[in-house]
Amino acid sequence: MRSLLSLIFEPGFFTSAPVHTAMIVGGGAAVVSGVVGVFTVIRGQSFAGHALADVSSAGGSASFLLGINPLLGFLGMAVIAAGGMELAGARLARERDLVTGIMLGAGLGLAALFLYFDVTTSSTTGAAITVMFGSMFSIPASIIPLALAVGVAALAVSGLLYRPLLLASLSPELAAVQGIHVRMIGLLHLLVLAFAVALAAMTVGAILSSALLIGPAAIAIRLTKRPGLAIAASVLAGLVATWGGIILAYDSFYWTPGHGWPVSFFIVSLIFVLYLAATAVRGHAGTEAAV
């Protein structure tokens, strides 16, 4: 047993401070994204989620420039983008798709500009890769309190929203009849979504952060029809992928001398494998079929 454990966990795994930070922040991101992701997939907002994540990269790259906490940068930009999407207020699905696309283009343009300033003013050449693809083992431990606060806030709002949001997602008409303010619920969900992607952007990078959002939720919805159970499964899948990815990435430093493989790659691969497994177990659609 002991030798098996030491086969999985290479020496120093449990004593390394960067690994601790990565496990805590990554775990938090996986839990929040897992919960929010189920609603995002049911509501057909994968594009919005992905766009918010990409746009938040502008905030991430600005934070290098301003010397502020990168999480604040990601968060600020994601919240601004969420507000902008709601303000541009498109009721037609097709117009919503366009507004999202336009915001995404403008946000990425800003990210390009800030990254350019990063390179020219402070010569942080690695900023582009860090912001876009994340570097989990270099997250400063000082970020943990803020990350946990953001995570708890997102979960609290999700908890409050749970029933009305579920109803508004599955049947907007029925929700409106029951006196639920569907548009307000949608806006609040978009804000929680912004919190979730900002947190995930800290860990797997802005461009990949929607993997934690959509991947585990898609897996869970494959497996079960019941929303509560789907959320639990989604959180579990997210945690398995994130922590498994951290372990594999840590181990990979021992496979290839002096140069490990990126955590984000392992997390996305694990999500992909889990998705294939879930599809094999349960071929037909779950929650979506009920919609």
Next chain:
Amino acid sequence: MFSDFMVNTWVVATLVALVAGIVGFFVVLRGSSFAAHALPLCSFPGAAAATLLGVNEFFGLVVFAALGVLGISQFSRRERHDVATALSLLTLLGLGDLFLSMTQEYVQNNYAMLFGQVLGVSDDQVMVVAATSLVTVAAVIVMFRPLLLSSVSPALAEARGISSGRMELWFLVVLAFATSMALPVVGALLVFSLMVGPAAAARALTNRPVVALLLSVGISLLTVWASIALSYTTNWPVGFFVGSIGALSYGLGRVWGGLSWRPGWGQRLADAGMSQGM
């Protein structure tokens, strides 16, 4: 700004704007912004993989663009379209992350793949972009009528024997082809902004398809030319200008369209009793 080393830049940018304006018209019409965003990013890891294997960048881009199209169409069998797009995009980007970490010495090149390297375009690249543009425009002309019909009213198209599933696949192929070839020059992110911004503005301005198509190309050309000129004078990245001008023109288009609002022609067709079937 118009010195010798800039000639190739202007030529390539004009070609890319032309193609983006035409293909973008259909992207906006079909509501496939997500696919237009995803496909260039799907093919972007191909460049890094090609560098790693020491083969021509071109092959890497083609292979990964094909993987992207395959992924989207395969996942779509089981998932909603947006989830399918997200899943294939993220899986391929995850691979890209791995390739990038293995090719750290090409970090500048990788940055260019994302954000574009409009200055210093080689003659070979001009040839590649010119050939692809020609093929793409030809493909769009050949399938113009069925594509337009199946974009506006899939049900009506089906009634005339045009399979919307097959049309979607062909459209994705054209989209992948158009974007991946322009990638090394204009970057994965820029080509997307160029497709959505001008076409969306055009759509807000007019109801007539052919006019909208021409407007889309026109705005796209103006956007690119202005962006390069601004980028040349300020030294700021082209992508920033394309993104902002795109958003600006869409905003202006919405304001203008709001002043003189009429139901769009897609809407009118739908009102005429044909179900959209979306």
